[in-house]
Amino acid sequence: MKKIIIMLSICASLFAQQTITWNRMHKPKVGKRDAFIRAVSDKTKKYNSKEGTAVIRTYQVINGPNVGSFVRGGLPGSWEQFDNPPSNRQTGRDYWRKNVMPYVEEAGAQKTWEVLTEVSYNGTGKNGPPKLYKVRYYHLKPGTSMFGLAGKIKEALVATKSEVRIGWYKLESGGDRSTWAVGTAHDTFESLGDDQTWRVAYEQHHGKGSLKEFMKEFGEVVQSNPHARFAENYRYRPDMSSPE
Template identity: 25%
Template sequence: MRKLMYLLFLIPMMVIAQDQSNEQYAVFENALLTPQPDKVQQFEQGLAAHNKKFHATEPYGVRVYYIANGPNVGKYIWAMGPIPWSAIDDRPADKAHDDDWINNVVKYMTADSDQTYWKFNSGLSNFAKDFKVDNLLVDMYDIKRYENERMMKAMEKVAKVMKEKYPDMTYGVYTNELPSTKDGRDLAMVFFFDEMGWMGEDSKFVENYNQVYGEKGWDDFMKEWKEISDGKQSELWKYQPELSGLGADVTASDRQ
């Protein structure tokens, strides 16, 4: 189981909680940062200093992840949040902050960049216990046009199995707030785990799915999912404590 550019970099993440009292919800700003190949050390030094000076406390705290596989391998995710959209108006953006970002971080980057905003779907996720961010398996799905409603219903089926059969597994389901029909990142399911050995474990998900929905449950689900989706991309993200403003500890309440 498993991108003007100046402005982008000033408002560079993973995802968030809903405030039912005022109908606000939080999002993660996820900025994809690409260092120049011969300037990685300078980039990391500048990024670490910037985050520890300007992004070391909530709600504008940042965690940085190294992408360990796929077409984005060697790049970094700069993740701020969870944060309500309204709070973005007051984010660090004075001259000292901006000059530091431009002169000590952007200076050592390429133009190959991207930014996404992800909304947390609490009912489809499980953060039942406090945990430490270490390794993330990020599965991103391309959802066909006009199929969002069916997708959410299908994910409700997955959530039922996960909560019944894997109650101690920590994972989140996120939807892209500003999706594109071209990039294939509409839905993300993110698993948080401690040791890489977890990747080699047999989850027996199909077996457990059929226990919940019947002998042909998984076959029926896969037929429906084929009609809903156009593919998947998986990435391993590894938390970089020395580059981050926030530490590894996450409390369950932060993700509810």
């Protein structure tokens, strides 16, 4: 019985240490994009701009099949955030249904992500929302993980003091749980287009030929189908986001 209690305590501790975030994609109706933007901006000002209310960040998808859609998400935190929501959450939801949803063509499922803080890296000194965000999504084979590979990338970035910002995420609920994502933050399109810093740092730190071995291991964990790898770029919309 003691062993069972100890194991349950360890599991509870690990669960409590998770850092969680969420997001949801909305596609405006044709011809209603401007009305949607105004409605979201008004809702955010009313319900997500004061102290004690939920901070929401909004990004516009600027390429790929979801271009023109908008992604809304919360800040990383513990699971407790869902147990103790802001007091105005329900009134905010009611406002959204009445004033925003009439302009929405399609609302995606809310997705909950674990933020893998141990392998994420920020060498820029910036913590606010980036102007541009490139997100790469991968579907992994059963029983595999990217944690070790991500750790090697972080090790290289730390060793070379690279001025980049990379976040790793694993889907917890709301979709295919084989999904992992890695996001890179950028201030300019020039930076976004030349998104190779980690590769240079990896080869520099781990030695010549190490990147080739990395890509081999990478190919062994990612599913081998056309839909297993996907990337899209986001542009931050401060007018539709909470002030920070």
